[in-house]
Amino acid sequence: MSGEGGRAGAELELAARVIEIVRELAGRSAEAEVNVRHDAEALTRFANSRIHQNVASAVTGVRLRLHADGRTAGGSTTVTSADGLRTLVERTLAAVRVSPVDRSWAGLAPPVPLRLSAGHPGSGERSGLAFGFDEATARADPAERAARVGDFVRAAGGLETAGYCRTVYVSAAFANSAGQAVEGRTAEAAMDGIARCDGADGVARLAAARLADLDGAVLGARAAAKARAARGPVELPPGAYEVVLEPDAVRDVLENLAVFGFDGKAHHQKQSFAELGKEQFDPSVTIVDEPLGSRDEPASDLPFDDEGTPRRTLVLVRDGVTTAVTHDRTSAASAGAESTGHASPVSRSWGPRATHVRLEAAPLPGSGPGTGGTGVIVGSAAPLVAGMRRGLLITDLWYTRVLDPKTLVITGLTRNGVWLVEDGEIVSPVSNVRFTQSYPRALGPGQVLGIGSETVLLPESWGRARYAAPALHLAGWNVTGNASG
Known part of the structure; x- marks a missing residue:
């Protein structure tokens, strides 16, 4: 852990020191990239309706990528003293x-x-420190x-709860x-919790x-309402x-589209x-990667990627037409394109990935931002x-796995609440089901019957990605069995 992390300019000073050491030891012909990142994460977990863990970590890490004599290698350290940086180089x-x-x-x-972002007044040059x-x-x-966890637990009205803030x-x-x-x-902040009632989860x-x-109270009440209705x-x-x-x-649909569909490396390799x-999607579908946020939402990521390329809003699909894929410098050079600012520590191996994906909502006349609701049906899913x-x-999808990356056929399970609807009314909860479905085909021309009027910001199940998702009304979804088989 470094005490320098968090002070304005401290990380840039460390990066500059590493560049100086590279020039001293390798000469000016060597090409070097340095990322210095101070991560501070704090987590409050609860289970059985009680907080059982508070953890926090704060670490400053330095990553160096060096290219010399046609060869490339990387290294990293958390030792940020002068000796530690020299040893890294x-x-x-x-x-x-x-x-x-390295060809x-x-x-x-x-x-x-x-x-x-183009969505913000006064867009132009900036330091990226405070926006x-x-x-x-x-x-x-x-x-x-803990206060938000307490609100969640009390709002669940005595149901067993678990989750984190x-x-x-x-x-x-x-x-x-x-x-x-x-x-x-x-x-960033995030909260994720469940409530359980007679074996049913919300x-x-x-x-x-x-x-x-x-x-926490709104989220706890919503989870409890879903659990009670799923019995x-x-x-x-x-x-x-x-x-x-x-x-x-x-959110799961958007994540899989981003990882396996809009990846510029996979696209160039015909995968x-x-x-x-x-026009691969219904004309109502517009999908945007917004690492710098939107007019309504603050920036959700750093304003540059791991290669120093400035991030920007990237429209992946506009009115049903696929318009872009994501690139780092390596995939862009292979495809004869430009980097879109999606380099990561693993993008040369696994491909550049959009991590702040928004499916544009379809606002109704006179509608404004909603709260997401606390009943069985969340927010703008009700009119759908x-x-x-x-x-x-369907509330939630999980354990989704790719069967065919080219057509993006996914198999997975539902969880946390499924209900049968007839003539616009919920008539019964349904046991969890297994599905096997091509995600692009489910959103294809003529398949999207409606999009909710508001988006909900959702954390990734792992990692630091964030997705803005409205509800979706789709003409077809292939149920291939019950969760047990």
Whole structure:
């Protein structure tokens, strides 16, 4: 752990020191990238309706990627003393000398200023240090998280509850030997909890740029209402069902589209369903990656990627037409394109990935931001359910696995509440089911019968990604069995 993390400019100073050491030991012909990142995460967990764990960590890490004599190697350390930084450079240089020739090296990002999202007034150059950053969230203490957990538990009305409330603060900088030097910071809060009633579970989760925007009472009441309404489920036979996917389920759809579909490396290798310029989705579908936030939401990530490329809003699908895929510098060079600012520590191996994906909502006349509701049906899913003749209302998807990456056929299970709907009314809870479905085909032309009027910000089940998802009314969803088989 480093005491320097979190002080404005501390990370950029460390990055600059590493570049100086590289020039001293390897000469000016070597190309170097340095990422310095201070991560502070605090987590309050609860189970059996009691807080059982408060944990916090704060670590400053330095990552170096070095390219010399046609070869590339990387190294990292959490020892940020002068000796620790010099040792990092020496180890990385030694690794470069025994590495294979790197024929895919795309060079360093040139010096380019950071910018705001196009959705924000006054967009232009900025340091990235303070825009959209909530100091109160970054400095939140256990009592503030515990208060929200307490609200969640009380609102569940005596049901057994479990989950977490977390806050994350990141302060980071990037520098390379080509002169690019940028810094930024971000904070996030998230809450995820379930309530259980007679063996039935209900869930509520939310992500936000401000801890103050998380209302534990609203989330606890929603989870409890779903759990009570999911008791005594019936089984349904396999078949194609009309469905309304609530935002939690849509989050899984967006995540899989981002990881396996809009990845520029997979696209260039012909392993993705994405076909640029083709109408692959219903005309009502617009999907955007918004790492810098939107007009309504503060920035949700650092304003630059792991190669120092400024992040920007990227429209992946507009009015049903696939318009872009994500690139780091390596995939962009292979495809004859430009980096879209999606480099990560693993993007050269696994491909660049969009991690702040929004499916645009379809606002109704006179509608405004909603609370998400505390009943069985979340927020703007209600009018979609009212328009369903016979089908399923699905809260959540989990344990989803890819069967065919090219067509993105996914198999998985439902959880945390499924209900049979007839003529716009919920008539019975349904046992969890297994589905096997191509996600792009489910959102294809003519298959989207409606989109909710508001999005819900949702945390990723693992990692730091964030998704903005409305409810979706789809014409068909392939149920292939019950959860037991």
